[in-house]
Amino acid sequence: MTTFRITLAYDGANFVGWQRQASGESIQGLVEGALAKLEGHQVDVAGAGRTDAGVHALGQVASFSLEREIDAATIVRALNAHLPETIRVVDAAAAPSDFHARFSARGKTYRYRIWNGEAMNPFERGFAWHVAGALAVDRMNEAARLLEGEHDFAVFQAAGGATSETVRRIDASRVTTEACPPFNLRVHRGSALICYEITGDGFLRHMVRAIVGTLVDIGRGRREVSWMRHVVEARDRTDLSPTAPPHGLFLVSVSYVL
């Protein structure tokens, strides 16, 4: 048996998310289907981040073990030949036998992209949230920075999220209007692409999108910067901002101690 680690990029628009579901196409299910063709029987694939329906990935990491003798370059080619064009394996490598994409992960980086302008950029429809009114980016960044450090993020866990251990360490949480991959768009007159990036040791279900919803309300001036701290510390769900839509969110990378 050889354990492999692969890196995937995908456009999440037409999938039910990373994880296999009772119905609908999942990225995990499609990767497992492609590996079953290679191996001749079911192969279990572990993903580092369970991205939700509609969420994209630039650098999702997954792991699995194969009995068949096969080299990493062949895995990339064979998987891409079987996967839909919206999912691409961009890298593969043999890994230590105890490597597990999820349990070995030390940290993850997510990026959320907002198109702020009266008219939506037609090329950003699937990859950024359109917020029309003016947003104060400096205030949003101030509020984002309040999340750096160790906090209990229970308030930002989606109703369906059943994790009881809700403390997470956030290494960086910033809002910028700088280059915002995968697309650095030429900015339309009076429009801007706003980029939120967060790196931490783990994330609760819908946590990043819930944070972005709160940041946008602060950017709009509906809430003070300090509201972010209040929401987290008081775990006050009564006035929680609407969760931002999934199509602006990208799993950028996963880090490991190797």
Place this chain on the structure above:
Amino acid sequence: MTTFRITLAYDGANFVGWQRQASGESIQGLVEGALAKLEGHQVDVAGAGRTDAGVHALGQVASFSLEREIDAATIVRALNAHLPETIRVVDAAAAPSDFHARFSARGKTYRYRIWNGEAMNPFERGFAWHVAGALAVDRMNEAARLLEGEHDFAVFQAAGGATSETVRRIDASRVTTEACPPFNLRVHRGSALICYEITGDGFLRHMVRAIVGTLVDIGRGRREVSWMRHVVEARDRTDLSPTAPPHGLFLVSVSYVL
């Protein structure tokens, strides 16, 4: 009557092109439909470049005249309210009464984007041509530069193109791997985005895509750099390279002497 000039961005994927056709949705037809709602009767719209089916625009320019008193900002809002999300009016301004988007144009810039790498980038599927084998960008650029100046481009005119005046002045024709808007993608391992940009006083039907097809054959090493000159001068259509697909092409901007 006031003459207006508008700038449009659109994702050309689901349209039959700029120009009205017997069937299918055209950008011109949709803009005219939106203006008819505003004006109460048919309004003729002239476009600077007649982009083909599937071709995108970052800065298409169109002109029309309205009887109704209306300001430019209202035109932007009203048109965007009626147009599909894939077409956005990004600017509008009153223009001299003799302004005509096509006949007043002095030059146009087109950009063609190629994703060169084994695996296609899932976020570029609709916006770049996937060419898998190695391409020699320096050779492509050398060949592209041969087109600068005044040439008879008859060989690159599509069968359906009926223009008899086929001499065009090309101000710039370059191939680079630098930033290539509207998306500046993070490059996957071993992959690159190749960008062809051409500025000239006018373009024949399918001309840019025919040039790109030839450039790619030169980049692949199937042809010498000098082949580009031979094709143009000899008007030799016998061994013409396949025309590049439309989804990699963008009308970037139109210039006017104002």
